[in-house]
Amino acid sequence: MQHVEKPPILSVESLRKVYGSGAGAVEAIGNLDFTIGHNELICIVGPSGAGKTTFLRCLSGLLAPTSGQVVLEGKKVEGPPEGMAVVLQEYSRSLYPWMTVYDNIELPLKAKGLSAGERKAAVTEALAAVGLSSSRKSYPWQLSGGMQQRVAIARAIAYKPKILVMDEPFAAVDAQTRADLEDLVRDIWQRLGVTVLFVTHDIDESVYLGQRVLVLSSAPTFIMEEVRINLPDERDQLSTRALPEFARLRTQVYELIQQAKHVTYRTQPAVAGEAVSHGA
Amino acid sequence: MQHVEKPPILSVESLRKVYGSGAGAVEAIGNLDFTIGHNELICIVGPSGAGKTTFLRCLSGLLAPTSGQVVLEGKKVEGPPEGMAVVLQEYSRSLYPWMTVYDNIELPLKAKGLSAGERKAAVTEALAAVGLSSSRKSYPWQLSGGMQQRVAIARAIAYKPKILVMDEPFAAVDAQTRADLEDLVRDIWQRLGVTVLFVTHDIDESVYLGQRVLVLSSAPTFIMEEVRINLPDERDQLSTRALPEFARLRTQVYELIQQAKHVTYRTQPAVAGEAVSHGA
Amino acid sequence: GSEQKSAAANGELREAHVGAVPVVDVAALYVGEKQGYFEDEGLKLNIEFGQGSAAMIPSLLNGQFDMLYGGSVNMLQAAGQDLPIQAVAVGGRTTGVVGKDHGGVLVLPESGIENAAGLEGKKVAVNALRGLHEVSLWAAIKKAGGDPKKVTFLEMPLADMGAALESGRIDAASTSEPFLGVIEGDGAKNIASLYAEADPNFVTATYFTSTKMTETDPEFVKAFVRALEKSFAYADANPDAVRAELGNFTKIDPALIDSMTLTRFKWGLTTEDVRLIARLAADAESLEDPDKATDAVTAFLNEQ
Amino acid sequence: MNMGKLPIWLFVTLTVPAVILALWTLLAEVTESLYWPSPLAIARVFPKTWLDGRMAEDVVPSLVRLAVGYLCALVIGIAIGLVVGSVRRLRLAVEPVFEFFRAIPPPVLVPIMMLIAGIGDGMKITVIAFGCVWPILLNTVEGVRGIDGIQIDTARSYSLRPTQRLLNVTIPSASPKIFVGARQSLAIGLIMMVISEMFAASNGLGYNIVQFQRLFQLKEMWSGIILLGIIGVAANAIFKLVEKRCLRWYLGMQSQER
Amino acid sequence: MTAAPTQTKKQTGKGSSREPLLWGLLGVGILLALFEIVPRFGLLNSRYVPPLSDVLAALGGQLTDGGFWVALGSTILGWLLGLAIASVLGVAGGVVVASIPILNRMLSSTIEFLRPIPSVALVPIAALLFGTTMQATLLLVVFASFWQVLIQVMYGVRDIDRVAMDTARTYRLGAFWTIRKVVWPSIMPYVVIGIRLAAAVALILEITGELVIGSPGIGKLIVVAQSSVATSTMYALVLVAALLGVLVNVGTRHIEGRVLFWHASVRSEGA
Ligand SMILES: Nc1ncnc2c1ncn2[C@@H]1O[C@H](COP(=O)(O)OP(=O)(O)OP(=O)(O)O)[C@@H](O)[C@H]1O
Numbered sequence A, B: 001m002q003h004v005e006k007p008p009i010l011s012v013e014s015l016r017k018v019y020g021s022g023a024g025a026v027e028a029i030g031n032l033d034f035t036i037g038h039n040e041l042i043c044i045v046g047p048s049g050a051g052k053t054t055f056l057r058c059l060s061g062l063l064a065p066t067s068g069q070v071v072l073e074g075k076k077v078e079g080p081p082e083g084m085a086v087v088l089q090e091y092s093r094s095l096y097p098w099m100t101v102y103d104n105i106e107l108p109l110k111a112k113g114l115s116a117g118e119r120k121a122a123v124t125e126a127l128a129a130v131g132l133s134s135s136r137k138s139y140p141w142q143l144s145g146g147m148q149q150r151v152a153i154a155r156a157i158a159y160k161p162k163i164l165v166m167d168e169p170f171a172a173v174d175a176q177t178r179a180d181l182e183d184l185v186r187d188i189w190q191r192l193g194v195t196v197l198f199v200t201h202d203i204d205e206s207v208y209l210g211q212r213v214l215v216l217s218s219a220p221t222f223i224m225e226e227v228r229i230n231l232p233d234e235r236d237q238l239s240t241r242a243l244p245e246f247a248r249l250r251t252q253v254y255e256l257i258q259q260a261k262h263v264t265y266r267t268q269p270a271v272a273g274e275a276v277s278h279g280a
Numbered sequence C: 001g002s003e004q005k006s007a008a009a010n011g012e013l014r015e016a017h018v019g020a021v022p023v024v025d026v027a028a029l030y031v032g033e034k035q036g037y038f039e040d041e042g043l044k045l046n047i048e049f050g051q052g053s054a055a056m057i058p059s060l061l062n063g064q065f066d067m068l069y070g071g072s073v074n075m076l077q078a079a080g081q082d083l084p085i086q087a088v089a090v091g092g093r094t095t096g097v098v099g100k101d102h103g104g105v106l107v108l109p110e111s112g113i114e115n116a117a118g119l120e121g122k123k124v125a126v127n128a129l130r131g132l133h134e135v136s137l138w139a140a141i142k143k144a145g146g147d148p149k150k151v152t153f154l155e156m157p158l159a160d161m162g163a164a165l166e167s168g169r170i171d172a173a174s175t176s177e178p179f180l181g182v183i184e185g186d187g188a189k190n191i192a193s194l195y196a197e198a199d200p201n202f203v204t205a206t207y208f209t210s211t212k213m214t215e216t217d218p219e220f221v222k223a224f225v226r227a228l229e230k231s232f233a234y235a236d237a238n239p240d241a242v243r244a245e246l247g248n249f250t251k252i253d254p255a256l257i258d259s260m261t262l263t264r265f266k267w268g269l270t271t272e273d274v275r276l277i278a279r280l281a282a283d284a285e286s287l288e289d290p291d292k293a294t295d296a297v298t299a300f301l302n303e304q
Numbered sequence D: 001m002n003m004g005k006l007p008i009w010l011f012v013t014l015t016v017p018a019v020i021l022a023l024w025t026l027l028a029e030v031t032e033s034l035y036w037p038s039p040l041a042i043a044r045v046f047p048k049t050w051l052d053g054r055m056a057e058d059v060v061p062s063l064v065r066l067a068v069g070y071l072c073a074l075v076i077g078i079a080i081g082l083v084v085g086s087v088r089r090l091r092l093a094v095e096p097v098f099e100f101f102r103a104i105p106p107p108v109l110v111p112i113m114m115l116i117a118g119i120g121d122g123m124k125i126t127v128i129a130f131g132c133v134w135p136i137l138l139n140t141v142e143g144v145r146g147i148d149g150i151q152i153d154t155a156r157s158y159s160l161r162p163t164q165r166l167l168n169v170t171i172p173s174a175s176p177k178i179f180v181g182a183r184q185s186l187a188i189g190l191i192m193m194v195i196s197e198m199f200a201a202s203n204g205l206g207y208n209i210v211q212f213q214r215l216f217q218l219k220e221m222w223s224g225i226i227l228l229g230i231i232g233v234a235a236n237a238i239f240k241l242v243e244k245r246c247l248r249w250y251l252g253m254q255s256q257e258r
Numbered sequence E: 001m002t003a004a005p006t007q008t009k010k011q012t013g014k015g016s017s018r019e020p021l022l023w024g025l026l027g028v029g030i031l032l033a034l035f036e037i038v039p040r041f042g043l044l045n046s047r048y049v050p051p052l053s054d055v056l057a058a059l060g061g062q063l064t065d066g067g068f069w070v071a072l073g074s075t076i077l078g079w080l081l082g083l084a085i086a087s088v089l090g091v092a093g094g095v096v097v098a099s100i101p102i103l104n105r106m107l108s109s110t111i112e113f114l115r116p117i118p119s120v121a122l123v124p125i126a127a128l129l130f131g132t133t134m135q136a137t138l139l140l141v142v143f144a145s146f147w148q149v150l151i152q153v154m155y156g157v158r159d160i161d162r163v164a165m166d167t168a169r170t171y172r173l174g175a176f177w178t179i180r181k182v183v184w185p186s187i188m189p190y191v192v193i194g195i196r197l198a199a200a201v202a203l204i205l206e207i208t209g210e211l212v213i214g215s216p217g218i219g220k221l222i223v224v225a226q227s228s229v230a231t232s233t234m235y236a237l238v239l240v241a242a243l244l245g246v247l248v249n250v251g252t253r254h255i256e257g258r259v260l261f262w263h264a265s266v267r268s269e270g271a
């Protein structure tokens, strides 16, 4: 496929995932094959039920692929790899109700072996970044949906991962907060050299954030198209979004998604011409 | 406040909600006071953690307000009123994991006393409307996030309520599906004469859908502004969103939300001048 | 805690752990202790109560108990199954007086049952199936001309028989003091003195120990037996002392104690006493090989 | 595929029992205690003890009582548990009462039951049901209490009728916990079966075990215990089948691929 | 963390800390009243089930008796010790067995085999190993109550939220933190029931053990009372045992309110 400039940190090799077996089997991922470079910011978009979450679960070692593999820094992923933080789509269930917001964010840091002082600094900073400093002593179930989601994001940020994987992380927050968080992600990405994989349904967001946008087809999914985002590296909410190139890209992605709904990967050379040629 | 043309179906009277008591108390709703007419489509926007979900819970009788009341068709709401369907923000937890998608949607219809034939027709239609006809026999936990959300929507639609209350119902679906569902809601609203209350974080969506957009301040919340959407009743995704009036309205709402983050209702005449004058 | 203290105080006294059940017979031990008979032999008694020998024999075998008081039939059954135990002395005995014994079979007056033979076809409660009561009852029934095989025996704790009898759930209750007196007092009729009818010299209970004990420490066993003999003699002569002790180690109502029929503290246990019980037990299908059991359990007695 | 799995299955299920048996045999041979007969000796007495008539006369009646008692406990435990779990104040009031009864040892309790339920099968079934009911009851109560608030809210907002709520929401939601209680009770039922037959019985598996013990027929007693264990394993297998059917959704959900 | 329970307690409002106790007292009060009324009015023969007032009188007699207190002390000691051992073993074993599928499958038949073994059958072995000491009874107590906790915990592990576990895995919390901060709180509702079930079983076996084997405790006093036709005294002793059981309930409920404040079962009742 397209050329990746930076040395690859992650390569996905003919990944395929089928849930269940026999008559009730659901093929979620048809075939995924691509690489991601160091410190890239990749956005993934695709129709609802395409297989994005499934892909992220395979990538983060939570789910064993049916065939194919994910190779991270030269090692095959078989369990959750070190230095990766994942914000799961089910954010509210990923927070532990028996811990305060603060403790929820601190826990992975404890496991990582940070000292008390470092932990405190990291948690406080992350909470401030998502605008929840005042809720640190609350329990997750005392927070609104959007606040819970931000706690999950704060936990991932405080972890200072090498790879940050986020599954629709801003779905439940308002437009203003969303914009702030988008800038936060880009900032972290640029400042800390993190590699970011970002699943979203917001087309503008994918264009605004990413260096590349992968458009997935509906399940069983494959990469329908890869859109390079040739926007300047310095982006900001007002000016970047006003660029004509931005408008062009978002229209391009939008149209691809509209197509994506009707295209799926078929292992047998059956009907959809494009899909087959792509898969082969 | 503003004048409502249609006879009110619902009036919210100095509603206030404080979670907990004593030192740990959180005031979610400062003061809400407004009415909704028959067959109106109201969108509610506001910062994350404002109190939107809290308000919807009070309105639907799931939560007792601290003071004030909600009056529906002349009766004070004290428990979930009949003829109302609610799509909760925690959509995935609102589906019963022990029932298939089909059964989940059918259950409320049974409660309503529909005959088997009617139920079947209603469920099938609703499933088709949200694009999940092929998943009717799956269990909710076998679906992707967006699919689960669509099941919750299908359940509300199949119920054919008089009042439809939706809390960020399209947060987890892709742009294309979202557009389809938006049109579905408007279609139902127009065709069946339903009154709709719709909480969203998507500003475009609120403008595209609503007749009025209520902008809430951050918690403790009150109505910061009410924006009338004077767009033609016949809307469609391409042409309506291209109207200059649409652009103006979305900018207006966007700016209001940016303000909203910094304004809260204070019972004591303390600082924020506007808030107090509004509450008084 | 208290054991160690007293052992330290009387350095020369050997502690004798005796397992028993809280019944009249055991009063002999308390009487003897009070009279100093055991101290004279260099022993200090430490009596512990349990529910029955089946659960206590393991503790005897592992050395927790030095001596056990238990039903004679039980002892034979254990010996019959090759458990290494030895009878050392008599524990209790029938009074030998029909109608005035410490064990009896009670029926409701209106039941029309007149004697042991009348139990045929009836439900009779005993405190342990194939135990002392059932074995002696078989003998009593046979003596009265009945067929014990036609009797339905049911197992029931002594304490619960009164209620069951009164409500008609059982037809007869084979019980012993103090329950005997209580239920009789409530109006039940005593139709058979089962021990006395089985044999006027019937040994109801014995003291026994482990074979290992008789081999490793026969002196202790002999000392215990000597002290016990004196205790029996004293108890036989002074029933009031026995009644007084009963008030101390049981919770029996004082009024009841005065009217209770006591066991007969007659000393002496011979191989023939044991064999008789073994035969009766075998007749009652409760023991397989009476001679083998007798021989096994009386080895120590015979050495004397 | 199945042929290939069989040896693995055999290995997995039989290794631990085999090791335990071996150790036991070794221990028995070394200590030569009458109280620890070797499995070989037990196996030798087993057929004569249980297969000659006792199966029909003792084991079957016991199992019938067990089944009846267990089913009663199931019905009563779930019914009371659903009510008590739903009404907080009722729960607060009756829970100590439950504990009160639960703490009474059967040797004391059975005689009281004899006063009420007689000495026949009724009493024995009552004793079994009494023992089995608590794990079911407690787990049902907790199951009902622990239902996700959102699930209840959904039921309320769609105005489900009480029976519909009970059948479609409360019971399924509590069912994983109810099944834990039912599983616990399975073993307790067997134990209570033995205990119930210590009183006023003249047949039954438990009755025989107690008699063997009383008569110092220890090999026979152990064979009875082994039989109990076998029944336990068999009952559990049946239980698992039922659970698999009733909790298909739950097991599917929890055992999703990770 | 420590501040939390008070915070939630406040939320439940209306002097709720005392309210459960009042309801509990009401329940027990009605029960005790029944115990007085039923024998008094001859619904049950008062010789065999004496009315409460007689039992209380007998209890009064016991309370002044030093031997009773010693016995009660050793019963409580044996009981709590056995319960503690069973709980620790049960929780540890349950977590280990349930979280390692192969171990689970290898052990399941053995567990099912051992569970229904009645403790009465184990009496001789316990007595053989330990005689009439406390340990013999302790063995019975632990053996019987262990299974309750074990099964409860095994099911608790099965019920851990998948997403919660996935989160722990992605952050590589490791066995220590995962068990301490994720598994343990998740299975807590199950553990509480397990310990409550085990507490009653342990108490029953402690007393039965004393009763049958003759190890020290109130069970032994029950034997003496039973064989002495001292029915009221016997029921007084049983009443003591039952009240210990009620104490368990009060205790676990208190603990539950503290450690499960976050759980739906506690939270929903507060609102
Ligand atoms: N546990 C499961 N068992 C069976 N099928 C599943 C399971 N989980 C997901 N699927 C199926 O796999 C497909 C992809 O699901 P996935 O969650 O990856 O979608 P997604 O792209 O994340 O969608 P969304 O944007 O709605 O979250 C869906 O068709 C879904 O029905």
Ligand SMILES: Nc1ncnc2c1ncn2[C@@H]1O[C@H](COP(=O)(O)OP(=O)(O)OP(=O)(O)O)[C@@H](O)[C@H]1O
Residues within 6 Å of the ligand: A141, A142, A143, A144, A145, A146, A147, A172, A173, A174, B019, B020, B026, B027, B028, B046, B047, B048, B049, B050, B051, B052, B053, B054, B055, B089, B219
């Ligand atoms: N159970 C609770 N206990 C205490 N505080 C709560 C509780 N639920 C909500 N709150 C608080 O009330 C406020 C409003 O919450 P609400 O869920 O209504 O917000 P929202 O407007 O729906 O936000 P979002 O858009 O993020 O869903 C928040 O500050 C939240 O912390």
Ligand SMILES: [Mg+2]
Residues within 6 Å of the ligand: A052, A053, A054, A089, A167, B144, B145, B146
């Ligand atoms: Mg997804």
Ligand SMILES: [Mg+2]
Residues within 6 Å of the ligand: A144, A145, A146, B052, B053, B054, B089, B167
């Ligand atoms: Mg909300």
